[in-house]
Amino acid sequence: MRAYNERLVLSLIRQSGPMSKAEIARVTGLSAQTVSVIMRALEQDGFLTKGEPVRGKVGQPSVPMGLRSEGAFFLGLKIGRRGSELLLTDFLGDVKFQRRETHRVPAPDDVVAFASEAIREALDGLPDEQHSRVAGLGVALPFRLWDWADATEKDSIRLDAWRTCDLAAEIGKSWDFPVYICNDASAACGAELVFGDQNKPRDFLYFYIGYFVGGGLVLDNALYTGRTGNAAALGSVLVTARDGDGCQLVEVASLVTLEQALVKAGEDASSLWNRSGDWQVPQGVLDEWLDQAASGLAQAIASSTCLIDFETVLIDGSMPPSVRAALVARTAKALRDLIVPGISFPDVTEGVIGYDAKTLGAASLPLSDRFLVDRDAFLKG
Structure with missing residues (x-):
């Protein structure tokens, strides 16, 4: 699967959906014969599958080829x-297995034990002949976990x-x-x-809003992680709070921060950490957090735009879609209210992955490394 043209075809079909050989040849600039050889090999290797013939045009009916869901599997932690x-996803990105475990703070030995047990359980759910189609494990984690400042002395030892x-x-x-490692917010961006x-x-x-806010950066249709793997560490950007x-x-x-506000108000904050899609948060507390988060996000966007002229900023998070939509709307308004001469601000829009972004992003690491090229490649021929 290291052959560039094979990865090119798989990337194009992943982006555009099932396509005929003629369509692929037209878009990529590859010869019809080359495309035919590639498609035949990918089908024989179990990565592509034939769709229903498309009739009604002159000549032979075209047969679209799509990704075969069982062609490859990817683990994300x-x-x-x-x-x-930990989850297991198929070639189409559909989640086939998912398991969670809570902890006070993550310790390496506990994480390794959890991962090994969950991987074994995930593989047990696959037929034996498909085990060899597991292409790798991606791991998304915060870098420099030992810097978490609110840890107790006992927790600090575990984090250290x-x-x-x-x-x-x-x-x-x-x-x-193979096992791949990536910063968790960059993985969500992936x-x-x-x-x-x-x-x-x-x-x-x-931007990804989780327990902590983090960020990711895409340049030329590729995830950019930088020299240390910690590019777009947007949580560290300096801003001015609403109190000045x-x-x-x-x-x-x-x-x-929202959890702390709820506790201070004598409210139960547990609903923030479930995935039911329904937060039990008083509107006044939520509005206050949304306003201060939007103000901070707008400032971080303005600072970042001074460096790179982005067209779009995406905001996602571990939150109900309605809360995400409200946060995006308030951030866009707060950005419009800023005055930075000489700068054109980007559009602020919603991400679409939500709760599973970091875990799916981890699973995308072996997928990208083994099977894809960047999204511009098929335009180059």
Whole structure:
């Protein structure tokens, strides 16, 4: 699957849906004979499947070829502040297995044990002949976990163990597929890139609102993670809070901030961490958090736009769609209210993945590495 033209065809079909050989030849600039050879090989290898013939045109009916869902499988592991999660997705991105485990703080040994047990359970759900089609495990985790400032002394000891942990090596000892590591917010951005709307601009900035807010960066239709893998660490951007004090974005646009506000108001904050899609949050508390988060996000967007002239900013998060929509609307308004001479601000829109963005983003790492090229490649021929 390292052959460039094969990856080119798979990338195009993933973006556009089932296509005939003639359509692929026209879009890619490859010869009809080359495309025919590639499609035949991919079908024989179990990556493509024939659709229903399309009739009604002159000549032989065209036969669209689409991705075969069982052609490959990908594992994604997310390590979060409150829990870990592992899923198995097929070639189409449909989740076939998912398991979660809560924790107070993540410790390396516990995460490795959870991952190994969950991977074994996921594989047990596949027929034996499909085990070899598991292309790899992607891991999404916050970098520098030991910097979490609110940890107790006991928790700090557990977190400090991450300084010397080679998680990929530890998990990889038990399995014969590759393990990939990525910052969790960048991974969520990768999920938007691979599984989200395929008509996005080639450059965009991405915010993910979880326990902490984080970010991702796409340049030339490719996820950019930078020298240390921590590019677009947007939670660290300096902003001005609504009371006039300086702070980091993470302090005003994270769900932990909303949790703290609920606790201070004597309210139950547990609904923030379930996936039912229904938050039990008093409107006054929610409005206050939305306004301060939107203000911080708008400032971070303005600062980022001064460096890279983005056309679009996407905002997603572990929240009900209605809350996400309200946050995007208020952020767009707060951005319009800013005055930065010489700068044209980008559009602010919603991401589409939601709760599973980080875990699906982790699973997209082996998918992208093994089977895809960047989204511009098919335009180059």
